[in-house]
Amino acid sequence: MSIAATQKRSFGAFLWDYLTTVDHKKIAHLYLFGGGFFFLLGGLEAVVIRIQLIKPENDFISAGFYNEMITMHGTTMIFLAAMPIIIGLMNAAMPLQIGARDVAFPFLNALSFWLFLFGGLLLNISWFTGAPDAGWTSYASLALDSPGHGIDFYIAGLQIAGAGTLMGGINFLATIVNMRAPGMTYMRMPLFTWATFITSVLILFAFPALTINLFLLMFDRMFGTAFFDVALGGNTIIYQHLFWIFGHPEVYILILPLFGLFSDVFSTFSKKRLFGYTAMVFATMLIAFLGFMVWAHHMFTVGLGPVANSIFAVGTMAIAVPTGIKIFNWLATMWGGSVRINTAMLWSLGFIPSFTIGGMTGVMLGSAVADYQYHDTYFVVAHFHYVIVGGTVFGIFAGLHYWWPLMFGRILHEGMGKLTFWTFFIGFHLTFFIQHFLGLMGMPRRYWVFLEDQGLDLGNFISTIGAFFMSFGVIVFLINIIYTAVKGEKASADPWDGRTLEWATASSPPPYYNFKQLPLTRGLDPLWIEKREGNGKMTPAEPLGDIHMPNGSFTPFLMSLGFFIAGFGFIYQTDNSLWHIALFGGMAFALGCMIYRSIKDDHGYYIPKAELEREAD
Amino acid sequence: MTDNTNTNTVNAYNKRKNKEEMKKQIISFALMIGLTLIAFVVVATGSMSKMFAIPVLFILALVQVAFQFYYFMHMKDKDHEMPSVLIYGGVWAAFLTLCGLVLISWW
Numbered sequence: 001m002s003i004a005a006t007q008k009r010s011f012g013a014f015l016w017d018y019l020t021t022v023d024h025k026k027i028a029h030l031y032l033f034g035g036g037f038f039f040l041l042g043g044l045e046a047v048v049i050r051i052q053l054i055k056p057e058n059d060f061i062s063a064g065f066y067n068e069m070i071t072m073h074g075t076t077m078i079f080l081a082a083m084p085i086i087i088g089l090m091n092a093a094m095p096l097q098i099g100a101r102d103v104a105f106p107f108l109n110a111l112s113f114w115l116f117l118f119g120g121l122l123l124n125i126s127w128f129t130g131a132p133d134a135g136w137t138s139y140a141s142l143a144l145d146s147p148g149h150g151i152d153f154y155i156a157g158l159q160i161a162g163a164g165t166l167m168g169g170i171n172f173l174a175t176i177v178n179m180r181a182p183g184m185t186y187m188r189m190p191l192f193t194w195a196t197f198i199t200s201v202l203i204l205f206a207f208p209a210l211t212i213n214l215f216l217l218m219f220d221r222m223f224g225t226a227f228f229d230v231a232l233g234g235n236t237i238i239y240q241h242l243f244w245i246f247g248h249p250e251v252y253i254l255i256l257p258l259f260g261l262f263s264d265v266f267s268t269f270s271k272k273r274l275f276g277y278t279a280m281v282f283a284t285m286l287i288a289f290l291g292f293m294v295w296a297h298h299m300f301t302v303g304l305g306p307v308a309n310s311i312f313a314v315g316t317m318a319i320a321v322p323t324g325i326k327i328f329n330w331l332a333t334m335w336g337g338s339v340r341i342n343t344a345m346l347w348s349l350g351f352i353p354s355f356t357i358g359g360m361t362g363v364m365l366g367s368a369v370a371d372y373q374y375h376d377t378y379f380v381v382a383h384f385h386y387v388i389v390g391g392t393v394f395g396i397f398a399g400l401h402y403w404w405p406l407m408f409g410r411i412l413h414e415g416m417g418k419l420t421f422w423t424f425f426i427g428f429h430l431t432f433f434i435q436h437f438l439g440l441m442g443m444p445r446r447y448w449v450f451l452e453d454q455g456l457d458l459g460n461f462i463s464t465i466g467a468f469f470m471s472f473g474v475i476v477f478l479i480n481i482i483y484t485a486v487k488g489e490k491a492s493a494d495p496w497d498g499r500t501l502e503w504a505t506a507s508s509p510p511p512y513y514n515f516k517q518l519p520l521t522r523g524l525d526p527l528w529i530e531k532r533e534g535n536g537k538m539t540p541a542e543p544l545g546d547i548h549m550p551n552g553s554f555t556p557f558l559m560s561l562g563f564f565i566a567g568f569g570f571i572y573q574t575d576n577s578l579w580h581i582a583l584f585g586g587m588a589f590a591l592g593c594m595i596y597r598s599i600k601d602d603h604g605y606y607i608p609k610a611e612l613e614r615e616a617d
Numbered sequence: 618m619t620d621n622t623n624t625n626t627v628n629a630y631n632k633r634k635n636k637e638e639m640k641k642q643i644i645s646f647a648l649m650i651g652l653t654l655i656a657f658v659v660v661a662t663g664s665m666s667k668m669f670a671i672p673v674l675f676i677l678a679l680v681q682v683a684f685q686f687y688y689f690m691h692m693k694d695k696d697h698e699m700p701s702v703l704i705y706g707g708v709w710a711a712f713l714t715l716c717g718l719v720l721i722s723w724w
Binding site: 173177205206235237238242245292293296304 | 706713
C-alpha cells in the first residue's frame with residue numbers, strides 16, 4: 001500500500017504531482033475530471049435548450065444565443081466530454097488489462113491530455129466573446145458567413161484538442177501491439193482492450209480528415225482562400241464530405257469502446273465467459289471497416305444522385321448486421337449465467353433496449369428515400385441521442401461504476417447509483433422518445449421557437465420534463481462521488497470477483513508500477529482461469545527485478561500552453577497585427593519545448609529490486 | 618518486454634546481416650534517385666505526350682512508395698505484419714476518401 005504509506009502532502013505537492021504526471025492511472029483521473037467538467041457544462045447547455053423549448057414561442061434566450069447553445073452543446077459533448085472520458089477509461093484499464101506497466105509513450109500520453117484540456121478551454125473561452133454558432137458540424141456555408149470570432153475559436157480549439165486525441169490513438173496502438181504481457185496473445189485480450197485497439201485505428205485514420213478540413217476552413221476565414229466559398233469558385237460540399245469522412249468514424253469512436261466495456265461487464269457479472277468471443281472481435285472490426293464507407297448517408301438530401309445514395313444506403317444497413325451479432329452475444333452471455341445486478345450491470349441492461357431502438361431508427365434513416373422525410377427533423381435528434389446517450393453515456397456510467405474501485409480504491413454507493421440510473425433512464429426516454437414523433441410531425445431541428453397549436457406543445461413539454469429527470473440523476477451521481485470519496489467503502493484488489501488482469505494487481509488502486517512481476521497469461525479471462533484452478537492469483541512470468549519507470553515532466557503542460565497562446569494569436573491576428581506576437585510567441589514557445597524534449601536525455605529511473613522486496617505485502 | 622529488444626551483442630552473423638542490409642539500402646536509395654531523375658526528365662524535356670507522361674509518373678511514384686515502405690521502413694522484414702496492416706488500412710481509407718471526392722463531387 002504505497003499510497004497509504006506516503007504521509008499527508010500539501011495541496012501544492014499534490015497539484016504539482018498531477019501537473020507533471022506521466023502515469024497512465026493519474027492521467028486517467030485527469031481525463032475523467034476534465035471530461036466530467038465539460039460534461040456538466042454541456043449538460044447545462046442542454047437544459048437551457050430544453051427550457052427554451054418548454055412552451056411555444058418562448059423567449060428564455062435570444063435566437064442568436066440559442067444557436068450558440070446548440071453548437072456548443074454538440075461540440076462540447078462529443079469532443080470534450082464523451083471522447084475524453086472514454087480515453088480516460090482506456091487509460092485507466094487498458095494497460096492493466098494487457099498486463100503492462102504503462103502505455104508505450106507515457107510522455108505523449110500526458111501531452112495528449114494537456115492538449116485536450118487547453119483546446120477545450122480555448123473553445124469555451126469563446127463564451128465571453130461570442131461562441132461558435134454554425135452547429136457542431138460547422139458546415140462551411142454557414143461558418144464562412146458567421147460574424148465575430150466564434151467559428152475561429154471552434155477551429156483553433158478543436159485543432160488543438162484533436163491533435164491530442166490523435167496522439168492518444170497512436171499511443172494506444174503502440175501499447176497494445178508491443179506491450180502485452182507474456183502469453184497475452186491478441187485473441188486472449190479482453191474485449192475492452194480489443195475495442196480500444198480498433199477505436200485507436202479509427203482515430204488514426206479519421207482525425208486527419210478533420211484536421212485538414214479545419215485547416216481549409218481556417219484558411220478560408222482568415223487568409224482569404226476560397227476552398228469552400230461558392231461565390232469565388234469553391235465547393236462547399238467538399239467540407240461536408242470531409243467532415244463526415246471524419247464524422248462517421250467518429251460516432252464509432254464514441255460507441256465501440258463502450259461495446260467492449262459492456263462485454264467485460266456482462267461476462268463479469270454473469271460469471272460466464274463472453275459468448276462468441278471471436279465473433280465479437282470480428283464484429284467490432286467489421287463495424288470499424290464499414291464505418292469508413294458510409295459517410296454520405298449524412299448527405300442524402302444534398303443531391304448526390306440515386307446511384308451514390310443507393311450505395312451508401314446499402315452500406316449503412318449492412319452495419320446493422322455486426323451490431324446485431326453483438327446484441328445477441330450479450331444476451332447469450334447472460335443466458336444461464338449467475339447474473340448479479342448491481343449499478344454497473346443496470347446501466348448495461350438499460351443500454352441494450354435503448355441502443356437497439358437507436359440502431360433501429362438508424363436503419364430507418366439509412367433508407368435514402370425515407371431520409372428525405374426525416375432529414376433535419378427531431379427524428380434525427382431522437383435517433384442520435386438514443387445511440388449516443390443510450391450507448392455512450394450509459395456505457396460511461398457503467399464503466400465508472402465498474403472501474404471506480406480500480407481508479408480510486410473505493411466502491412461507489414450502490415443505493416445512490418441505482419437512484420441515478422432509474423431517474424436518468426426514465427428521464428432519457430421521456431426526453432427523447434417523444435422527439436421521434438415530434439420529428440415525424442415535422443418539427444425541424446435547430447429551430448429557436450415553435451408555434452402554438454401545431455401539435456408540438458405537449459411533446460416538447462414532456463421532453464423538457466425528461467431533461468430535468470436526467471439532471472437530477474447527474475446531481476445524485478455527483479453527490480455519490482463526494483460521499484464515496486469521504487466515507488465510501490474501501491475496495492479490495494478484486495471487488496467484483498473479476499476475470500481479467502486489471503483485478504490481479506496487489507491493491508485497488510494498483511501500485512504505481514502496476515505489476516511487481518509481469519503476469520503470465522494462460523488463456524482468455526486469465527485471472528478466472530487461475531481462480532478456477534485454485535491458484536487465486538496470477539503466476540509471475542519473470543523473476544523479481546528492477547523496474548524501469550519514466551520520469552514525470554512539466555513539459556507537456558508548457559507545450560500545450562504554447563499552442564493555447566498561439567491559438568489566440570491565430571484567432572485575433574485578423575483584427576490587429578499585434579496579435580502576431582501571441583501567434584509566433586506561442587508557436588516558438590511550443591517548438592522550443594519540443595526541441596528541449598528532443599535534446600534532453602531522459603532515461604527514467606529504476607525501482608530497485610530491494611525496495612520491491614521490502615514492500616512485499 | 619523492453620529489455621529484450623537489446624541488440625548490443627554484435628556477432629559475426631549480425632555483422633554480415635547488417636552489411637547486407639546496408640547494401641540493399643544503398644541500392645534502393647540509388648534506384649529511387651534514378652526514378653526521381655527519370656520523372657524530372659520526362660516532365661522537363663517534354664519528350665512524352667501528356668497522355669503517356671501522367672501514367673508513367675504514377676507508375677514511378679508507386680514504385681517509389683513501395684521502395685519506401687518495404688526497404689526504408691522495413692516492411693519486408695518479418696514481425697512487420699501489424700505495421701503493414703495499419704499502413705494498408707490507411708491507404709484504403711485515403712483511397713475511399715479520394716474516390717468519394719472524385720466520383721461524387723467532381724465527376
